[in-house]
Amino acid sequence: MPRTKEQFEAMRMATRDKIHSAAIKLFAKKGFAATSVQDIANSAGISTGLLYRHYKTKDDLFNDLVTYAAIGLEKIIETFKTDSSPIEMMGQFTSEIINDFKKDDEFANFLMIMNQASTVDNQSTQVVHLNMQSIAMVEQTAKLIGRGQDLGQFKEGDPMEMAIYFFASIQGLSMLKLTMNERFIAPSPEIVTAFLMK
Amino acid sequence: MPRTKEQFEAMRMATRDKIHSAAIKLFAKKGFAATSVQDIANSAGISTGLLYRHYKTKDDLFNDLVTYAAIGLEKIIETFKTDSSPIEMMGQFTSEIINDFKKDDEFANFLMIMNQASTVDNQSTQVVHLNMQSIAMVEQTAKLIGRGQDLGQFKEGDPMEMAIYFFASIQGLSMLKLTMNERFIAPSPEIVTAFLMK
DNA sequence: TTTTATAATGAAAATATATTCATTCATTAA
DNA sequence: TTAATGAATGAATATATTTTCATTATAAAA
Numbered sequence: 001m002p003r004t005k006e007q008f009e010a011m012r013m014a015t016r017d018k019i020h021s022a023a024i025k026l027f028a029k030k031g032f033a034a035t036s037v038q039d040i041a042n043s044a045g046i047s048t049g050l051l052y053r054h055y056k057t058k059d060d061l062f063n064d065l066v067t068y069a070a071i072g073l074e075k076i077i078e079t080f081k082t083d084s085s086p087i088e089m090m091g092q093f094t095s096e097i098i099n100d101f102k103k104d105d106e107f108a109n110f111l112m113i114m115n116q117a118s119t120v121d122n123q124s125t126q127v128v129h130l131n132m133q134s135i136a137m138v139e140q141t142a143k144l145i146g147r148g149q150d151l152g153q154f155k156e157g158d159p160m161e162m163a164i165y166f167f168a169s170i171q172g173l174s175m176l177k178l179t180m181n182e183r184f185i186a187p188s189p190e191i192v193t194a195f196l197m198k
Numbered sequence: 199m200p201r202t203k204e205q206f207e208a209m210r211m212a213t214r215d216k217i218h219s220a221a222i223k224l225f226a227k228k229g230f231a232a233t234s235v236q237d238i239a240n241s242a243g244i245s246t247g248l249l250y251r252h253y254k255t256k257d258d259l260f261n262d263l264v265t266y267a268a269i270g271l272e273k274i275i276e277t278f279k280t281d282s283s284p285i286e287m288m289g290q291f292t293s294e295i296i297n298d299f300k301k302d303d304e305f306a307n308f309l310m311i312m313n314q315a316s317t318v319d320n321q322s323t324q325v326v327h328l329n330m331q332s333i334a335m336v337e338q339t340a341k342l343i344g345r346g347q348d349l350g351q352f353k354e355g356d357p358m359e360m361a362i363y364f365f366a367s368i369q370g371l372s373m374l375k376l377t378m379n380e381r382f383i384a385p386s387p388e389i390v391t392a393f394l395m396k
Numbered sequence: 397t398t399t400t401a402t403a404a405t406g407a408a409a410a411t412a413t414a415t416t417c418a419t420t421c422a423t424t425a426a
Numbered sequence: 427t428t429a430a431t432g433a434a435t436g437a438a439t440a441t442a443t444t445t446t447c448a449t450t451a452t453a454a455a456a
Contacts, residue, residue: 002401002454011403030317033232037444047405052445118377119228135381157389164374165385169363172370176362179316183333187363187393191355194393195385200424200431209433235414245435250415397456404451411444421434426427 016054018044024065025105028112029178032062032120062116063126069113070126073133080140086148090196094189097170101177101186108174115171138163145196154196165195214252216242222263223303226310227376230260230318260314261324267311268328271335278338284346288394292387295368299375299384306372313369336361343394352394363393 003011022044026035037058041048055061080089100107117130142163148154154162169192177184190197201209220242224233235256239246253259278287298305315328340361346352352360367390375382388395 002399003403003452004454007453008402015403031229031231033229034317034319036442048444049406049446050404053403056445058444115373115377119232121232155392157386158383161383161385162389164378164383165367165371165389168370168374168385169367170370171373172366172368173363175313175369175373176366179313180362185356185359185362187359187366188355191360191363191393194353195389200429201422201433202424205423206432213433234412246414247416247436248434251433254415256414399456400454402452405449407447407449409444409446412442414439414441416439417435417437419435419437422432424430426429 012054015044015046015050018046019051019054019061020065020068023061024109024113027062027065027116028105028109032116032122059122059124062120062122063124065113066117066124066126066130069110069117070130070133072110073114073130073137077133077137077140080137080144083147085153086144086151087153087197089144090148090193091189094192098186098189098192101173101184105178108177111171111174112178138167141166148196153198155198162196166192210252213242213244213248216244217249217252217259218263218266221259222307222311225260225263225314226303226307230314230320257320257322260318260320261322263311264315264322264324264328267308267315268324268331270308271312271328271331275331275335275338278335278342281345283351284342284349285351285395287342288346288391289387292390296384296387296390299371299382303376306375309369309372310376336365339364346394351396353396360394364390 019040023035023040026039026043037048037051040061041051044051051061055064076093079093082089097107114130114134117127118134120127138160142159145154145162146159149156149159173187173192177186217238221233221238224237224241235246235249238259239249242249249259253262274291277291280287295305312328312332315325316332318325336358340357343352343360344357347354347357371385375384
């Protein structure tokens with residue numbers, strides 16, 4: 001008899017993971033259109049044919065990454081919906097992001113995939129869903145900021161305007177992290193929240 | 199006899215301008231690779247053939263836009279090199295950007311072209327030059343922030359870290375402006391400079 | 397050693413996109 | 427009218443990228 005079901009499953013998972021992580025890096029750094037399937041296969045150390053045994057099309061692969069990103073986003077939105085102290089929540093969230101920036105590219109990649117999803121032609125359900133989630137995330141953040149202002153924890157100002165600025169700065173940091181490489185310096189959480197904190 | 203030299207020149211300039219502005223919008227919004235020559239020609243309201251009488255290749259067209267961006271960047275760097283008051287300089291610069299954001303997409307497009315230049319395969323002299331200028335701009339800003347700190351105008355902190363954060367936030371705002379469209383809200387200059395101002 | 401199940405390959409076919417070029421169009425003035 | 431000049435077109439060709447598929451490789455167990 002050949003290998004067991006479990007062994008085959010493990011092999012499939014291993015290559016799927018290689019494809020997944022190669023694709024996320026390349027899509028995040030160069031963009032969907034600028035990344036060829038060949039690029040991804042080379043970077044994952046497999047043949048193009050094998051890639052196609054895992055994903056029907058290049059769009060399918062992208063949709064899979066988008067699904068993962070949506071799950072991550074969902075978690076963030078849920079956290080923001082709990083009614084713990086706004087100032088602690090924003091402080092905590094910002095610190096985590098900065099630590100992620102210091103650790104590796106994972107969070108930056110995640111944010112760039114989110115950005116890709118809003119510019120790409122492919123309007124799959126997955127992409128549409130992620131884009132809706134992105135909007136929901138900014139709206140939840142605006143609500144959180146509003147609550148913080150009511151509690152006298154944050155500076156005054158239009159909460160939506162402030163939420164947009166907050167995510168813009170984080171998106172921008174992700175972008176610069178991926179283009180500047182070693183030259184990038186992660187800012188302190190104080191810098192990132194200065195516009196908010198009294 | 200046919201049209202005069204001036205008339206032909208005017209015609210050429212008119213279509214060149216149409217190509218230029220269609221291309222800058224599309225490259226900024228979708229990225230170089232995701233934008234087809236057909237897209238640009240359609241958007242400019244001309245045929246692909248005519249586009250190729252103006253630019254030898256798609257890369258050539260991109261390089262032309264990069265040259266324009268580099269000229270704009272040059273001006274900014276020069277302004278930053280004058281030794282007027284750092285606090286006034288940063289305040290002035292930030293206000294201008296916010297006003298540009300409120301007016302139209304021109305500045306956002308310019309910044310996204312700068313970003314494209316740092317991710318694109320094409321390593322033409324123009325692209326390399328723009329990338330060097332981008333670095334120079336951040337460095338000049340860090341110097342300016344350092345001077346402002348010495349004068350007691352700005353908060354303390356690593357000037358390079360602060361300069362990177364400043365450009366990240368502006369890059370991010372450009373990105374969100376182009377993806378959010380009407381939903382985008384330009385932040386007040388106070389928000390954008392809060393991390394700097396005492 | 398052979399059989400079996402499925403992973404893995406890579407060259408070929410299909411498709412998309414960039415580029416060329418023979419042709420037509422528009423305008424001016426002799 | 428017609429000749430002259432160069433802009434403008436778009437179908438044809440070249441090139442690049444995606445997708446398929448017949449073939450080979452691998453490991454386990456009979």
